[in-house]
Amino acid sequence: MKPITTLLLAASLASTALALSIPGSEHLVPRRPKTNQEPKYFHEPGGDDELGHYDERYFKGVVGYGEHRGNLRNLIRSYLTVFRALGVETWLAHGTLLGWWWNGQIMPWDYDLDTQVTAATLQYLGDHYNRTMHEYRYTDEETGEQRTKVYLLDVNPYHVDRLRGNGMNVIDARWIDTSNGMFIDITGLAEWDPKRHPGLWACKNNHRYKTTALYPMRETEFEGVTATVPYSFDNILIEEYGRKSLVAEKWMSHKWDSNVKEWVKEGDK
Known part of the structure; x- marks a missing residue:
C-alpha cells in the first residue's frame, strides 16, 4: 500500500517538506513488555564514537568527514521546518546548542544532533506522528540541483517511563535519515517532582533545568532556518560543559577562526 499524503509544508531555503503517514504503522511499534528490565528500543551498528551515531536499520557505512556535516545540516533543517509547520515546540540542546552559541552552525566534529521537547509533546507525537x-526537498549547495531525502520520526514506546531505569532508553525519540541512518536524538523533559520540587525539569539522562532557565524560549536561527533555544542558554551550557566551553578556541583537532567565525580543522589551509 502506498503512503497517504497527510501534510504539505513550505520550507525555507527553496525546500519543501512532505509528511507521509504509513497506514497501519502503529503495528510497527512493539508492545510494552511487562518487565522492569526494558529492552533497548533504538539500536546502533556499534557502540563506539564512529558507529554509535547511526540507526542500525538504515546504516550503509560510515559517512566521511567531508560529507557528514552536510547530512547533519539537512537533518536539522528538515526537523525544525517540519516541527514548526506542525506547531510542535522543540529546542536545541547539548552540543547542538553549543554550536548555535558559537556561530549558529553545527560543530564540524559532531556526528549527531540533540533537541528537547516536553514529555507532553512526546505523548502528542507518539499519538499522532509516530513512525x-x-x-x-532541498537544493544541493555544491551543485545547485534539487534533491530529496526522507526522514523517519520514531518515538520510543518507553518514553512514558520518566525514570532512567536500566539506562537503555534515555533517548525518547529520533529523527532519522533513512538514506544513511544518521539521526537527531530527541529527549523529553518533565517536572521531576512537582510536589516537592515544583518548576524543576529533568530528562531520563539526569539533566535538570529550572522553568525559569527554559522559559520564555528565545526564537533565533540555526543553520539558516528558524530555531528555538532556552532562555538561559548561557547558564545551561556553562553548567553542562563548563565556562571554558564558551571561550576555548581549540577543541577536537579544530581551531576557531575569528576572521570567518568558523571552526577549522587543524592542518587545513
Whole structure:
C-alpha cells in the first residue's frame, strides 16, 4: 500500500517538506513488555564514537568527514521546518546548542544532533506522528540541483517511563535519515517532582533545568532556518560543559577562526 499524503509544508531555503503517514504503522511499534528490565528500543551498528551515531536499520557505512556535516545540516533543517509547520515546540540542546552559541552552525566534529521537547509533546507525537516518514526537498549547495531525502520520526514506546531505569532508553525519540541512518536524538523533559520540587525539569539522562532557565524560549536561527533555544542558554551550557566551553578556541583537532567565525580543522589551509 502506498503512503497517504497527510501534510504539505513550505520550507525555507527553496525546500519543501512532505509528511507521509504509513497506514497501519502503529503495528510497527512493539508492545510494552511487562518487565522492569526494558529492552533497548533504538539500536546502533556499534557502540563506539564512529558507529554509535547511526540507526542500525538504515546504516550503509560510515559517512566521511567531508560529507557528514552536510547530512547533519539537512537533518536539522528538515526537523525544525517540519516541527514548526506542525506547531510542535522543540529546542536545541547539548552540543547542538553549543554550536548555535558559537556561530549558529553545527560543530564540524559532531556526528549527531540533540533537541528537547516536553514529555507532553512526546505523548502528542507518539499519538499522532509516530513512525511517520517526511520527504524533504532541498537544493544541493555544491551543485545547485534539487534533491530529496526522507526522514523517519520514531518515538520510543518507553518514553512514558520518566525514570532512567536500566539506562537503555534515555533517548525518547529520533529523527532519522533513512538514506544513511544518521539521526537527531530527541529527549523529553518533565517536572521531576512537582510536589516537592515544583518548576524543576529533568530528562531520563539526569539533566535538570529550572522553568525559569527554559522559559520564555528565545526564537533565533540555526543553520539558516528558524530555531528555538532556552532562555538561559548561557547558564545551561556553562553548567553542562563548563565556562571554558564558551571561550576555548581549540577543541577536537579544530581551531576557531575569528576572521570567518568558523571552526577549522587543524592542518587545513
